Amino acid sequence: xxxxxxxxxxxxxxxxxxxxxxxxxxxxxxxxxxxxxxxxxxxxxxxxxxxxxxxxxxxxxxxxxxxxxxxxxxxxxxxxxxxxxxxxxxxxxxxxxxxxxxxxxxxxxxxxxxxxxxxxxxxxxxxxxxxxxxxxxxxxxxxxxxxxxxxxxxxxxxxx
Numbered sequence: 001x002x003x004x005x006x007x008x009x010x011x012x013x014x015x016x017x018x019x020x021x022x023x024x025x026x027x028x029x030x031x032x033x034x035x036x037x038x039x040x041x042x043x044x045x046x047x048x049x050x051x052x053x054x055x056x057x058x059x060x061x062x063x064x065x066x067x068x069x070x071x072x073x074x075x076x077x078x079x080x081x082x083x084x085x086x087x088x089x090x091x092x093x094x095x096x097x098x099x100x101x102x103x104x105x106x107x108x109x110x111x112x113x114x115x116x117x118x119x120x121x122x123x124x125x126x127x128x129x130x131x132x133x134x135x136x137x138x139x140x141x142x143x144x145x146x147x148x149x150x151x152x153x154x155x156x157x158x159x160x
């Protein structure tokens with residue numbers, strides 16, 4: 001798989017990083033962290049620039065998270081009930097719900113980088129439970145800064 005990721009990043013640069021960061025926010029199984037590591041490595045070699053990689057990863061992630069939030073906000077409880085028909089999704093939604101209920105904006109912040117597999121579900125839940133958009137956005141942006149900095153930075157540092 002890493003050869004495929006390297007090829008995609010080599011061929012499409014920031015566009016593929018943007019697309020993977022955006023789409024992963026909708027719970028699609030895309031190796032975005034690997035894309036960002038690869039982007040950081042290509043930055044170190046001079047093949048990509050800082051603004052291409054960081055801008056693409058950050059922009060895609062924040063826009064995708066906003067999309068998930070507004071899908072949850074618009075769909076509300078009926079959408080969450082429909083998603084929860086699958087036992088696996090119901091379990092993940094319950095964890096996301098607990099994180100948002102317990103920690104609010106801090107839960108959103110943590111879901112973007114520390115508990116990243118919960119991230120898309122937290123976005124939906126935050127919207128469905130009417131967490132304030134301002135609080136969601138501030139927490140989300142702060143968390144995405146950490147996530148992008150960590151993964152692109154690690155790719156840059158360990159490029160060799």
